[in-house]
Amino acid sequence: MxxxxxxxxxxxxxxxxxxxxxxxxxxxxxxxxxxxxxxxxxxxxxxxxxxxxxxxxxxxxxxxxxxxxxxxxxxxxxxxxxxSLSPAWTTDWMSANGRQKLRAYGIAPPATTTCGQSTGHIECPRCGSGEVKKISEFGSTACKALYQCQDCREPFDYFKCI
Ligand SMILES: [Zn+2]
Missing domain, CATH: 3.30.300.130 (Fe-S cluster assembly (FSCA))
Structure with a gap:
């Protein structure tokens, strides 16, 4: 068998x-x-x-x-x-699907494309506004920063680029 x-x-x-x-x-x-x-x-x-x-x-x-x-x-x-520690993981390796899921979960995905180019802006995962302000360098874990949306006023975690 x-x-x-x-x-x-x-x-x-x-x-x-x-x-x-x-x-x-x-x-x-x-x-x-x-x-x-x-x-x-x-x-x-x-x-x-x-x-x-x-x-x-x-x-x-x-x-x-x-x-x-x-x-x-x-x-x-x-x-x-x-x-395997080399090459080191970077947020670029996160799939497009993964980024979408993060957003749906209420966490702003890293502000880079899957090719590693910076998109230059962080968007509120709830309303999509680009008017956001950093509240703290550290969110719920060390790999995230805490932001607040200036439009809908919601605080959210941002998954930092590395
Ligand atoms: Zn918002």
Whole structure:
């Protein structure tokens, strides 16, 4: 009998890994964030390579164990998660879909395009206004800054470019 354990399928693996979310921003999957670098299969052993968004980000340990749990529960027995630190992750790697999800979640996405060009402005995720003011360099986590919209008056988190 062919089971997941002895015949890993990379498409299925990718689908499973796509269901693993960022512990801090649960609407974003690892794929949306662009942290998923590589999946390799060798004699039934699966090695998943991820690049941490921020060095020392506490969420990475959670992600690592979520990946292991997800694959183990799907029947894969030999799973290891590696970190690749070079090249370093940048917000450019976040997918267009990921940026849309961030906005819908109420967080302003990084003010760069997926090619890394600065768009030069931050928009309120609620009303789309560009009239925004920085309130604090740090929002709910170190990777976000706190802004307030001058039109609808709502405060919001901005995912900083790195
Ligand atoms: Zn607004």
């Amino acid at each position: 062919v089971t997941a354990a002895n015949k890993p399928d990379s498409k299925e693996l990718l689908a499973l890994l796509s269901s693993v979310c960022d512990p801090e921003i649960p609407v974003l999957t690892l794929e949306d964030l662009g942290v998923l670098r590589n999946i390799s299969l060798d004699n039934g052993k699966i090695t998943v390579t991820i690049t941490p968004t921020y060095a020392g980000c506490p969420a990475m340990e959670v992600m690592r164990s979520d990946i292991e749990t997800t694959l183990t529960e799907a029947g894969y027995q030999q799973v290891s998660v590696q970190q």
